[in-house]
Amino acid sequence: MVSNDLQPTLPFLLRPDMDSFSNYSYFQNDTDYYEEPSFSLFDIHVLVPVTIISSIMFFLGITGNLLTLLIFKRYKEMRTTVNMYLSSMALSDILIFLGLPSDLYRIWKYKPYIFGDFLCKFLFYLSETCTYCTILHITTLSVERYFAICFPLKAKTTITKCRVKRIILSLWVWALLTASPILFLFGVEHRNGSLPDEAKECNYIERSARTGLLETMTWVSTIYFFLPVLCLTLLYGLICGKLWRTRHKLRGPQAASREKYHKQTVKMLAVVVLAFVLCWLPFHIGRILFAQTTTILYDITQYFNLIAMLLFYLGASINPILYNVMSQKYRKATSKILNYSQVWQSRNLTRSERTSFQGTEVSSVM
Structure with missing residues (x-):
């Protein structure tokens, strides 16, 4: 059971995706509360299994995504435009796992935060950037597959490796820019007049939140998720419709081979997109709960967000497993x-x- 004495600080413990949706007004109104000496958010019987599961995902995520990068670099036949996007996503997923040790530290001991202001800002910023970057990659890759299947002649001349490299670079730059306000929103500070050495927290900065930056980033991150999901649903609906209409029109071995390749690629990407939605949707549900919650529901939302954190890292580690299941070339x-x-x-x-x-x-x- 989560300690009731620590409830005002709980929402700011987890990832920035959920941190920005916490009940800020409630924190302001409750400035006198007792702090337990342990500063742990959960009981030991919760912390131990969460730490074990997180460690397993850390190992699988790092090794699996490194293996993906190695495969795409070593074999020329695997260096397709699709795999260029997937390899960039693998790099993003590796960077996401750099924040896992800090997250585990914060659920074991949320204060004092001993790693300094720079690392606090950087890890929040890196996580937000890679989250945006992964969403942009999945959406852009789906748009490319839509053009490749629905407009094959035009796609053959427009979708080139050189152009895809420029697109991937622009996606990273855009993600870095749109996540940059996080650097001004989060940091290490002490709260409620307590001594700095006792209450250093890696958290949102109160004066920045009062400017409206907290609400702005809330809207940005929400749009980053739900708008691409809407686009992905529309794109894969159009792709499936196109493949269904042309299933009996193609003739010749090359046409049949091309259709088979498209179907296999679409199936694999559809599974990747589905895993992405299922693993990341709880984050956004948690944000909504935090924005609307009362103190009575804090225990429930904290356990929900703990599960959401695990699903977030599962989403960053599961893609190499999906590639092995769905792609024979990748398995070989x-x-x-x-x-x-x-x-x-x-x-x-x-x-x-x-x-x-x-x-x-x-x-x-x-």
Whole structure:
């Protein structure tokens, strides 16, 4: 059970997505409350399993996404425009996991925050940036697939690797810019007149919240989620309609192969999008609850947001697993990289033999 004495500070413990939706007016009105010496938000029987699950996801997320980057870099046949977006998303997911140790520290001991103001601001900013970036990648990739399937001739000339690289760079720049107000909204400060050494919190800054920046970022992050979900629903509806109408019109082995590729790609991306929505939707539900909640519901919303935090990191770690399940090419490439006997054998080959072996290895990915 969450301690009632700590309720006013609970909403600001979790990720910035949920932090910005906390009941700010309630915090202002309740300035005299007793603080437990432990400063832990949850009981030990909750903290231990959450920490174990988070550690497992940290390991799977880092290794899985690094493996994705390695596969797309090593095999030329895997360097398609689709995989360029997916590899950039993998980098974003790796960066998201940099904030997990700080989140675990804050649920075990939310104050004093010992890592300094810079790290507090940077981790919040990095998390928000990567969240926006992942959403932008999924949406842009879906738009590309829509043009590739519905307007194949035009897409063939417009969707090039060079252009996709520029688009990916612009997505990162836009995400960095739109998340930049987080740097002014969060930081380390002490609250309620207590001694600084006792009550340093990595939290929103009260004077910044009073300017309306808190509400502004609330709207920005909400639009970043629900508007792309609406666009994704429309795009995949149009794509499925196009594939259904042309299922009997295509003739010849090349046309059939192209249709099969499109269907497989759409299926994989649809599963990725579905996982993204299911894993990240609880964050936004939690924001709404925090905006409308009363003190009676604080215990419920905190446990809900703890689950939402786990789902958030699950969303950052599950994509490599989905690629393995949905893509035969990815499975083959993964099995070759993880085949230690081949790696050991390649070390004993001469330089010329090793080059020949790797050439055969690459050609067999498809």
